[in-house]
Amino acid sequence: MRASIKHSFQSAVIFIILLLTFSSCIKETFTEGEEPGFPDPVEIVESGLMGKIIAENGEPLSNAEVEIVSSTNLKRINITENGSFIFPRFKNKGEIAVVRVKADGAFTAYKEVHLQSNEISNTTIQPLAKKNLRTFHASDGAKIETTEGLSVTIPPGSFGNYNGPVDLFLRHTHTGQDYFFELESGGRTALNQGGKSTGIYPLGVLVVKFSDIYGNELQPSEDIEISFPATPELSSVPSGELSLYRYFEDGYKWVNMRNIDQSGAHFDFILKEPGYWTLAVLCNNPIDIKGNLKFPGIEEGLSEGKIILRSPEFFGYEFHLETGFKGLFKAGGLPSGFPIEMEIRDLCGSLLLSKNLGTFHSNENLGAITTTSAAPGKDIFLDFGFCRPQDMPGYGIIKLELNNGNTLLREFSPDIQQYFFSVCSGWQTADFEIIDIDGNKISKARKVNLGASIPIVNDVFGCFDPRLRVDLKFQLFDNDTGELVERDSLFLENPDDGIFVNISIDQNFEVTRVAFGADSDCFLLDLDIDFQIPVQIVKEVIDLKCSQTDIDWADAEISFNFEDLSTYTGGDIEFEANVFHMRDKTTGSELIGLFEFRFHFD
Known part of the structure; x- marks a missing residue:
């Protein structure tokens, strides 16, 4: 609630609704120092995780170390260039793991992920940059205020025997900043407390780090006073429902209840140790919602997209996630007992589906969700x-x-x-x-031209040098008079002309299938021939784009004459293609085309 309407009838009603709603949320008090663990493991499942690490400006973050850790497993990978990472196989219990990211110039970032069996889940993580550096002298103490409304008071002599310059990194984010919802800088989890699960929902992140001038971390011996600005999100929380928790370097979280003063325009509390802290609300019995995105007209399991789940009555909270590469998604730790809305977008950002899911009090499998249009x-x-x-x-x-x-x-x-x-x-x-x-x-490692009409990856496994050349001679005749209409020859060469030749050979080293292709400014070729008995033309496309004759190919029929390929072991290939029932758009005459191909392998 905003202060300006605090005493209005409307705000009173909103407060009562929030208070009643939170009666279904957490009531118990956590003992400071309790260490929550992962949910009780049920069985070992095999999952995978992929994702990207981005800086605060949205650019990929390189030169980072990514760890994925569960109660039974740990894997580590170094990111070098484009900020992406992948763990194709990760055995774990309970399908929950913590991702930890360490990058130069940034605070260590943590994010909990809910994995799925036999799926490679997708996530995005954004470490907070080490900026807003303030320096003061340990013997003098300091009161430091930021433009965000945050103030920190450090008493003189707070660092024991150390009596030198102190560097303070101070960061404050809140849910009003777009990237916070999407990336959940503080992470969240469902904690086990006395056999019950409790969901953590961050409303603000506070990073406080002290070090000497050499970068060695300092631990204060005195309490640090923090005054946190009362954002609209924080002000709407009923008194006593705010919690404070932090991540430790082992990836686990430690919940700490503080006597937070929620009166006035700030929340004042005592910070006994530096670190990466989060102000949050807690709610009992968090639930999981999962499903399978399905695009119409696209094979099952090939539908990647972006899912947004909103809970308008739970502070307008949003949960952003991307499906795995099989189209599966799972949002873990959602608040139960609150209406949830769903929005689905394709990877290009286009809105495909928007609907109200309703209110759930237990885990829900939405099954296959078919959108109104294909990506x-x-x-x-x-x-x-x-x-x-x-x-x-x-x-x-x-x-x-x-x-x-x-x-x-x-x-x-x-x-x-x-x-x-x-x-x-x-x-x-x-x-x-x-x-x-x-x-x-x-x-x-290859480059793919996604702008080509038929993107081709040449020589995937390095079985031949992909420098191909094609000599093409063609003649066009008038079907009625036999008169030569056009004659020319073309020379095509990779990599510019997108040539491919693929010959499938069975266990007896006999040719079973041949595919040819080229995609240049002048010529489009896409042929696929099955040499099993009887010979079958699987696909045929010929388009002479630079011909002087304006050709209508709509009714064209193609036949082929091949040399004997049954004992083919390599080298050049020659074949002819006869094209019938083409039509000259200018004169209306029916045309016959003779195309002679010679593929060269250098």
């Missing part, structure tokens, strides 16, 4: 070159790293060459690789 995307073709079955991995995960920090994943199978990905209009290129379940790279 934009396209198939990416993988060229395996002359790879034999023994050259190919049996299983892996395709990873596309975008220059905006997003990471897209797909399960890889050596029997599948086309994979659908959500692709937004502003996405031009991506770094491609295939990793195994432990995160090790098992393919060549």
Whole structure:
């Protein structure tokens, strides 16, 4: 409640509603020093986690160390360039883990994640930068105020025998800042207290760190007085319902109840130790909501999106998350007994669905949620070159790293060459690789041109040099008179012309399938031929984009003449394509085309 309406009838009603609502929330008092643990483990599950680390300006944060820790497992990875990380396989109990991020120039960040069995969940973490540095002398003490309305009082001689300059890092964030809701800088959790679960919902973060001029951390021996500004969110909390908790370096949280003075324009309390503290409200019996995002017309399990869950009556609290690469999502630790609204957006930010979910008092599985429209995307073709079955991995995960920090994943199978990905209009290129379940790279590192009509990844596993050349000769004839209408020859070469040739070879080293393609300014070719008996043309596209003749291809039919490929072991390939029932848009005449291809492998 705002102070200006504090004594109005409306504010009284709101206060009574909040007070009654919070009667369903926490009533017990936590003993200072209790250490909550993870929820009781049920079974060991195999999950995964991917995500990105971003700075406060929204840019990817590089040169960071990421740890994921649960009650039974710990893994660590170093981030070098684009701020993204992935743990493809992480065995844990209870599907809950804490992510800890250490980066130069930033405070250690923590975030709790709710993992899902057989899914790679997605998260974003934003460490707070070490700024707002203030310096004072230990013997003098100080009273420091920030432009955010926060004040800190340090008595003289607060650091024992140390009597030198003291550097103070002081940060204050609150829910009015957009990134706080999205990234939950202070983290949150469902704690175990006497067999009950308690949800923590941050309303403000306070970072207080003392060090000497050499960077060595200092611990004050005297109490530090903190005056926290009364934001509208904090002012709306019924008296006595605010809690204070902090993260420790082992990733666990410690709840501390303080005698917080909620009168006036500030909340005053005593801070007995520095650290990363959070003002929060607590609510009993937090619940989990999970589901499976489904885009219409797209294969099940290929629907990435962004989910926002809002609880308007619970301080307007929002929970932002992204689905895993199979479209699964799970929001853990939501307040029970409050109406919840859902908003779904695709990775491009377009709104796909908005609805009221209702009020839940226990965990809820929403099942498949189909949106009203499909997210934009396209198939990416993988060229395996002359790879034999023994050259190919049996299983892996395709990873596309975008220059905006997003990471897209797909399960890889050596029997599948086309994979659908959500692709937004502003996405031009991506770094491609295939990793195994432990995160090790098992393919060549490639660039993908997402702007191409048919994005192709050449020579995925390095079975041949992808420098391909194509000589193309074509002749167009008038079907009625036999007169030559146009003749020309083209020379195409990778990487500019997007050429691919893929030859599938079975265990007996016999050719079973051949796919050809090129996508240049002049010529579009996409052919897929199955050489099983009988020979079947799976896909056919020929478009002579730079022809002097304006051709209508709508009714075109194509037949092919191949050399014998049954014993093919490498080298150049030649074939002819006869195209019938084309039409000259200018004259209306029916055309016949003869195309002669020669693929060269350097």
